[in-house]
Amino acid sequence: QITLKESGPTLVKPTQTLTLTCTFSGFSLSTSGEGVAWIRQPPGKALEWLALIYWDDDKRYSPSLKSRLTITKDTSKNQVVLTMTNMDPVDTATYYCAHRGDELAYDYWGQGTLVTVSS
């Protein structure tokens, strides 16, 4: 059974760097074909795709946020980490990590973690 869980700060100040960790079980990011994505959702708004990391360490980013995002994996810990620099109040959102399934859609999601950006 695949599970994912996001962790990190609930409150960050403007200009700070956000670091979120996705800890997962039920699959290995060293297995060919596997991938983990980050998606966010501002309160009351739509889902926004942020980044994806593959088993072979290939990484993809949202072009509009690429300069601020870094996605990494720690295969031994079954974790994926997303860092976002220069946080702004508009980055206030629930951040989700999700498993990319065999059929390429996101078949398992974490519960999400709400990050508020405020001074």
Place this chain on the structure above:
Amino acid sequence: DIQMTQSPSTLSASVGDRVTITCRASQSINSWLAWYQQKPGKAPKLLIYQASTLESGVPSRFSGSGSGTEFTLTISSLQPDDFATYYCQQYNTFPRSFGQGTKLQIK
């Protein structure tokens, strides 16, 4: 970037109704489209992938169709549990993108 546009944004319907939600892509995405259901305070749930394939465990009253740039999600007979927000997502091209959502509410 590929833009995904859903219609309507809000849909009011009754239990037992047949409803259809449309998703249009700004360029062809072949059949690389997924539909998700999201309830308040919860993570999205995958319903359909590759435009028309039902995810395991999803009730058969849900169906998807389309290819290229136009897609539909149909619920054949609404159940109380179906009132939620629905999102389409393309995974043909990076960056991946979602529609703006369709809120299905009780009439």
